[in-house]
Amino acid sequence: MDDSRIWTAALVVIGDEILSGRTQDKNIAQIASWLGVQNIRLREVRVVPDVVDAIVEAVNTLRARNDYLFTTGGIGPTHDDITVDAVAEALGVDVVVHPEARAILENYYADKGGVNEGRLRMARVPDGADLIPNRYSGAPGIRIGNLHLMAGVPDITAGMLDALTGSLEGGAPLLSDTVGAWVPESEIAGLLMEVERAHEGSQIGSYPFFREGRVGANFVVRSTSPETVKSCIDSLCEGLGEMGYDFTPGGI
Amino acid sequence: MDDSRIWTAALVVIGDEILSGRTQDKNIAQIASWLGVQNIRLREVRVVPDVVDAIVEAVNTLRARNDYLFTTGGIGPTHDDITVDAVAEALGVDVVVHPEARAILENYYADKGGVNEGRLRMARVPDGADLIPNRYSGAPGIRIGNLHLMAGVPDITAGMLDALTGSLEGGAPLLSDTVGAWVPESEIAGLLMEVERAHEGSQIGSYPFFREGRVGANFVVRSTSPETVKSCIDSLCEGLGEMGYDFTPGGI
Incomplete structure (x- = not known):
């Protein structure tokens, strides 16, 4: 296969x-x-x-x-x-x-x-x-x-x-991991684009929410490569930290 | 128009x-x-x-x-x-x-x-x-x-x-009316087809449900003509009555 x-x-x-x-x-x-x-x-x-x-x-x-x-x-x-x-x-x-x-x-x-x-x-x-x-x-x-x-x-x-279930042939599993932050997605659009572009075969989705009177977003990284998923998540956490935002690995 | x-x-x-x-x-x-x-x-x-x-x-x-x-x-x-x-x-x-x-x-x-x-x-x-x-x-x-x-x-x-709202031009209103009956839709499929075919410009949808331990269905008639809607509903009620089913105008 x-x-x-x-x-x-x-x-x-x-x-x-x-x-x-x-x-x-x-x-x-x-x-x-x-x-x-x-x-x-x-x-x-x-x-x-x-x-x-x-x-x-x-x-x-x-x-x-x-x-x-x-x-x-x-x-x-x-x-x-x-x-x-x-x-x-x-x-x-x-x-x-x-x-x-x-x-x-x-x-x-x-x-x-x-x-x-x-x-x-x-x-x-x-x-x-x-x-x-x-x-x-x-x-x-x-x-x-x-x-x-x-x-x-x-x-x-x-x-x-x-x-x-189990009767259809599929490809490599699409892996995903999430990091969440209390940040309006519009403030870190640049970071998301930069990280996605730096990692071929990755997709980063941004899922904003409004909860407890505050806006935040979960950022979901998807790739068939576990190394790519991990590297994207690390880059996002680093970027969020440098910009002074609290973030939660695994998502909020 | x-x-x-x-x-x-x-x-x-x-x-x-x-x-x-x-x-x-x-x-x-x-x-x-x-x-x-x-x-x-x-x-x-x-x-x-x-x-x-x-x-x-x-x-x-x-x-x-x-x-x-x-x-x-x-x-x-x-x-x-x-x-x-x-x-x-x-x-x-x-x-x-x-x-x-x-x-x-x-x-x-x-x-x-x-x-x-x-x-x-x-x-x-x-x-x-x-x-x-x-x-x-x-x-x-x-x-x-x-x-x-x-x-x-x-x-x-x-x-x-x-x-x-109100800023887009539309056509004639699509009218609808409903009759419901405690009948499996598969028992009256012939009636539905017959009534729809006899009324040009009508559509009859069948919406089955399972409730209170019994199966039933609502039959929704749609047309831009009020006469067509009424005639379809009348024909459905007549057909259901002749077949011995209880029916409820307006739907169940």
Whole structure:
């Protein structure tokens, strides 16, 4: 494995309910955090409406330039659940009923009125797809090529992510460390830029806050190299000390 | 004004902190809801990293095909705040210091150590831009053409949206009404599709929930025509009644 290569993912959030503001998205943060643990970086996210052309455009653009693509939403039983159809169109394959998915649904709905037309929609997959187990509500997620089609309901997506844990190849872990200081970030912008520029492969994020009536900020250093992280943190602490600010290694 | 025309907006959320999962985005829902009140529909959202090329691509694609484009994030004082530079590049204009923004910052920081290089970054705008007032923290938002560059911190963005309220032209109001029922949405998927197809210009969203140990769903009808909304709701109630379900006009 080439440890220096960065593995990337993109996410397409599908759903009018996010774009109308009715529903607060929670899948972006959840999937981003989970990908981080798999040593895969979320590079870009698009939120698109329940419209086939919009889904196809996003899926085809993002799957081509990332190692992995995730989608959330639109895999339920109702007429506006069109993710499977749109992804099949994007991939140029047919939609088929997956026998195992059908069996899962028949079993799940055996004591709930049985499988009807709407419920059977949830057994449809792009031809060639595998299933991602859903321990909560029967209807599985779908994996085909580098695409992973997940539920829109965050708790169900969480279960699907659990099922995928450890199954995706990632790159070198992105390490991070933090130093916090009671300083307005605008007073030390120069220091942050200087330290980041002096350390190739480092990223320094500044996360200001207002707490106990005072402003402060946490500065988060990220790199795949432990030496780089340590050297950046040392340089930040030294710079903050020279400028007369109290700082707290590990963050405030 | 052509009342039948739909006015659209797109949003570019800029920030590594969203893509790393460190920060839960709140601006998508906030801006979506605010746009709804202005009778403008949020059509698409992209979340991009703090990388000039990624911002330029998103801004140029989305501004061309929507009436309005909003961005959040990357207008602060630190080295990773590059939204102004990226937007200027996308528009093919220079970055200049806006005299009024500079005066606002000099006043705001007069008793906080004065304006330094980092703080002065927040007075930089693409040439030709106007300011959007920021009543919380001095540094203004920026308006140029159909672009609106807003803060990343949700409370500050909220203040900037307040300042913009009523200043953007929108289309006919999107009306909505709701009926709720204690029914698994998968049992009435056929009814929803049938009613939507019978009413041109309607959208019916299904929002399932699990409450008090039972599953149910709210069905939200949206249209710019009050007659269409009423007819859809009537058809849904009739269909639910015929199938033997209790339903609650207005939603559960």
